[in-house]
Amino acid sequence: MQRETRQRKAIRRALTEAGHPLSPKEIHEAAGALVEGLGIATVYRNVNALLEEGWLVAVELPGEAPRYERAGKEHHHHFHCRKCDRVYEVEGCPGNITAVTPAGFQLERHEFVLYGLCLSCAA
Amino acid sequence: MQRETRQRKAIRRALTEAGHPLSPKEIHEAAGALVEGLGIATVYRNVNALLEEGWLVAVELPGEAPRYERAGKEHHHHFHCRKCDRVYEVEGCPGNITAVTPAGFQLERHEFVLYGLCLSCAA
DNA sequence: GTCGTTGCAAAGCGTTTGCAGCCTA
């Protein structure tokens, strides 16, 4: 990654200003409003480049298309509201993870996703 | 779902005997060994039919194609080996889940996925 | 001016669908 093109700037800006994880399509729409004729291939190429650079992290929810958010956040998990489809960050980590790891298995990382209704949808 | 064809029998058997969640491709390979010339489209059609029937449940891992396992198992989670790409079942649940749920949120279900190396790949 | 980057279009890849013929009940 060496050149800061108009396209890359627009993609960075779209992700920074969104405040929540964006899908490639959403990035294309948001950044496309800033740069005329932005190609979807450019979005994918930049997303992958930004992932490699460590500027982005993928938020992969089961059964959902991957979304992307800015890197640098603390270890957290996600709560997925089934009604409004929004994703919330959840602090902390439940209990002893190594305890449930089968003997001989090498645990490297884990994902943890909560499903249900968020505060406003539960009301 | 009305007819128990050779193909459907083979798919049911493959899933029953596997003992761990299978991807459509894995189902195709396993059931294809039992029925000559089994088509991949038939696998997809039957998987969807068996899901609707409630005989199967989808195991959806973040960023992964869905896999399928027999319904009716006890509550469990999964371990995904990054080397052999297989998915193992993990017994138990790591501690206090409600404790990390934000106040006011209605928790309905949760997914928990471990990543790393399985017993044979870690050796 | 170099060469990393872009837009377009085509290629991949996994999944779904249309269709004519097959085979289970």
Place this chain on the structure above:
DNA sequence: TAGGCTGCAAACGCTTTGCAACGAC
């Protein structure tokens, strides 16, 4: 024998890749 089911191939949607032109440094 009827019509649900199958294999094949084409269609699909999303992502990646090849290529010639563009433009950041």
